[in-house]
Amino acid sequence: MRRPEPRKNVLLINPWIYDFTAYDFWLKPLGLLYVASILREQAEVNLHFINCLDRFHPMLEIGPKSKADGRGHFLKEEVTKPEILKAVPRKYSRYGIPVSVFKKELERIPVPDLVLMTCTMTYWYPGVQLAVELVREIFGAAPIVLGGIYATLAEDHARQFSGADKIITGPAENKIIPLLREIWGDGSVREAEFPSFNDMPCPAFDLLNNKDSLPLLTSRGCPFTCAFCAGPLLYDRFEQRNPEDVVAEIADHAERFGTRHFAFYDDALLLKPESHIIPILEEVVRRKWPVSFHTPNGLHIREIDQDMAHLFRKADVRSLYLSQESTDRNVIREACPKVAQGDLGRAIGYLEKAGYRREDISVYLMAGLPNQDAASIRESVGDIRRLGAKPRMAYFSPIPGTRIWRELVDRGRLKKDADPLIQNKMAFPYIWADFSPEDFRDLQDLLNEQ
Ligand code: SF4
Incomplete structure (x- = not known):
């Protein structure tokens, strides 16, 4: 035997x-x-x-x-x-x-x-x-x-x-x-295939010591191709999970682990909202679970309308981070196709009407993109503040394989096989020329101003 x-x-x-x-x-x-x-x-x-x-x-x-x-x-x-x-x-x-x-x-x-x-x-x-x-x-x-x-x-x-x-x-x-x-080499692992993200089991969160807050990934990938972003390099297609499975995962973790805070890790959480985020959040509201949601990866502003803003509020989507990247038309045109002029002001207006305070809404801005000068960044910071929201800087890192990285390599600004340490987001003002250390200090001072 x-x-x-x-x-x-x-x-x-x-x-x-x-x-x-x-x-x-x-x-x-x-x-x-x-x-x-x-x-x-x-x-x-x-x-x-x-x-x-x-x-x-x-x-x-x-x-x-x-x-x-x-x-x-x-x-x-x-x-x-x-x-x-x-x-x-x-x-x-x-x-x-x-x-x-x-x-x-x-x-x-x-x-x-x-x-x-x-x-x-x-x-x-x-x-x-x-x-x-x-x-x-x-x-x-x-x-x-x-x-x-x-x-x-x-x-x-x-x-x-x-x-x-x-x-x-x-x-x-x-x-x-x-x-x-x-x-x-001993056949001790059973064969299995996972044709889609939907087929994956829930992550083994029981291994974590603290489960008061947990990540939640409802989709993988992103259909956009922003010039600085690694998202499309990590997943070659955009896949959304079944809303019922996501709701079941929230229920399981809230009941089994007592989890009260969920951080969405999605790159494109709000896309195809009618068949995805809306049914997920509506079910959370219907079941009256005492849970809150956070959006550290940034939300696509274009998808936030009045109904979405109200649903966020009812489902206790608590920390809101919006992905604007820049208010400079040239930067948007070159690097961030997901953003359109006017979307941000409209979205913040809807969120305010739904009960959010403008000062509690964070807006991500990129700093240090090649060809992005310090004046453009300062202007974007000012624009966000004029809307009453909080600017949050996302400092540029030349991620290998992205369009900007390829351009930097082609122009001889970066070696293809450079040590990845050079990709540190804090290195850019000291190693890349377009944004100087003085510009960086000025920007820090500006952000520290009330
Ligand atoms: S920055 Fe956002 S929208 Fe653009 S490709 Fe990355 S994940 Fe998609």
Whole structure:
């Protein structure tokens, strides 16, 4: 008789952030937790999870400073600034749990049959390198697989420098099982395919220590192609989940985990509203759940009409972030096809009528795009303030593969194989010429003005 395979031990790691600044803006390793869920369904595994960005880790001596809605500051430790970023006059830190806590975590885990890691921003890869080094110290040759945005957008760099054995690019759901069958070679993973986003299981949020606030992804991809954005590079099609499944997920998490805050991670949450966000929010309102929603990724302003604004209010869509990027016609024409003149004023008017205060509405603006001068940015800030809303800067990062990145490479402003550290959003005023450090300081002063 065939004896059952012993359960495999899989270690999931969400590494540290290395940056000049970082804040927990409902940041969770959603892709990794989706993969965890698939593994749990398709194989006999014990999952172990080390979340270096866990502000609620039980071994932390200092409790987290958190807002009631789930946002908060990470612990941080200043580290040596890499040579390539020396021109940036800011402190450079490792954000997340202390290394000593990470080591203690490793010591209490059985030798893993697989280590799965993710990494979000391309320029956070030193966090992966450190995690790989420490895993190797304790577990030797355990196979390490790296996926996520860094691996997808900077594949060659990740293959050469991350230290991982295998790299997964793009959505992992249909790649992880064949890869594991290859690595383990023992048929212990059942075959499965996920033809659409609708077919995916819910992320394994039970692995998180704190579930008061959770991310919610109701769609993947974006049909627009803004010149600076990586969205279309990460998902090659725009897919929306069934509204009933999204509602069921909210219900499950609210009941099972007591989750009260949900942060939409969608890039294009409001598109095709009649068949998507409207039925989702209407059902939330109908069931009178005591939950709130947040929109950290920014909303497409064009879709906000009076009915949508009222529905937001009734469903307690609490923190509103609108994606305007710029009020400069030239910048909009060149970089952001989703934005049209006049949409913002109209949307803010509808939201105010629905009961939102203008000063509580945040509007994202890009700063530092090539060919975008400081006067244009200041003008955009002034326009948002004249509408009574709050400008929020999104600093330009030359993300590999985007149209702007390709233009910078073609013009010789950026090397194709440049170290991803140079893509840090705080590096631009000190390394890219069009927006000077003085412009950057002036902009900071302007934003600090009441
Ligand atoms: S910036 Fe927004 S609208 Fe434009 S491509 Fe990215 S996700 Fe889509």
